[in-house]
Amino acid sequence: MPDGSIYMDYNATTPIAPEVLDEMFPYLKSEFGNPSSTYPLGIRAKVAVERAREEIAKLIGAETQEIVFLSGGSEANNMVLKGMVDLKRASDFHIIVSKIEHPSILNPCLYLMERGVEIDFIDVDGSGRVNPEDVERKIKPNTCLISIMLANNETGTIQPIGEISKIARSHGIVFHTDAAQAVGKIEVNANSLGVDLMTIAGHKLYA
Numbered sequence: 162m163p164d165g166s167i168y169m170d171y172n173a174t175t176p177i178a179p180e181v182l183d184e185m186f187p188y189l190k191s192e193f194g195n196p197s198s199t200y201p202l203g204i205r206a207k208v209a210v211e212r213a214r215e216e217i218a219k220l221i222g223a224e225t226q227e228i229v230f231l232s233g234g235s236e237a238n239n240m241v242l243k244g245m246v247d248l249k250r251a252s253d254f255h256i257i258v259s260k261i262e263h264p265s266i267l268n269p270c271l272y273l274m275e276r277g278v279e280i281d282f283i284d285v286d287g288s289g290r291v292n293p294e295d296v297e298r299k300i301k302p303n304t305c306l307i308s309i310m311l312a313n314n315e316t317g318t319i320q321p322i323g324e325i326s327k328i329a330r331s332h333g334i335v336f337h338t339d340a341a342q343a344v345g346k347i348e349v350n351a352n353s354l355g356v357d358l359m360t361i362a363g364h365k366l367y368a
């Protein structure tokens with residue numbers, strides 16, 4: 162670091178890796194086209210975006226068309242929570258999250274609750290783990306979303322996502338996991354975890 166201090170907050174964000182910088186440099190300097198433009202500069206940018214989408218899908222065991230680029234983890238989490246409900250019929254919707262989710266899940270929950278959405282916050286045990294049975298007990302006929310993080314940003318506790326996703330699936334409920342602290346640190350495969358939606362954050366893995 163320029164001031165001689167030691168940076169130890171890599172869970173908050175990471176510097177861009179030299180190989181990522183090399184890969185990105187042409188697109189920042191000369192290959193700056195709008196990927197929606199139909200002339201060669203735009204088409205080359207579009208090819209690069211689609212290649213990135215494919216590589217990310219491969220990294221997390223998803224299909225290419227399932228990858229959506231947003232500004233970061235907070236926007237993704239907000240989009241999941243707010244995208245699941247129709248606020249004109251807010252009281253028709255019930256959501257389950259854990260008490261230890263990141264603020265980018267908990268704050269949208271408060272926003273939705275103020276507008277009439279019902280939300281249950283699941284407790285964790287002494288090691289910070291969610292009990293899947295507690296999640297199942299809270300399910301109601303109008304539960305539209307369960308969102309439980311994969312790895313916690315403060316304790317590092319890994320949640321039993323595979324078990325919870327099975328419960329969600331058996332009730333036909335959409336399941337989201339915030340994997341912002343997991344991808345790049347442990348192997349994560351969206352398909353074998355059985356999740357419908359997953360948040361990841363490139364700036365936490367040197368991208």
Ligand SMILES: Cc1ncc(COP(=O)(O)O)c(C=O)c1O
Pocket residue numbers: 172173232233234235236238263265310312313314339341342362364
């Ligand atoms: C678990 C978790 N989810 C979401 C976020 C938010 O991600 P971003 O900083 O990309 O908005 C963070 C950031 O620290 C996080 O740790």
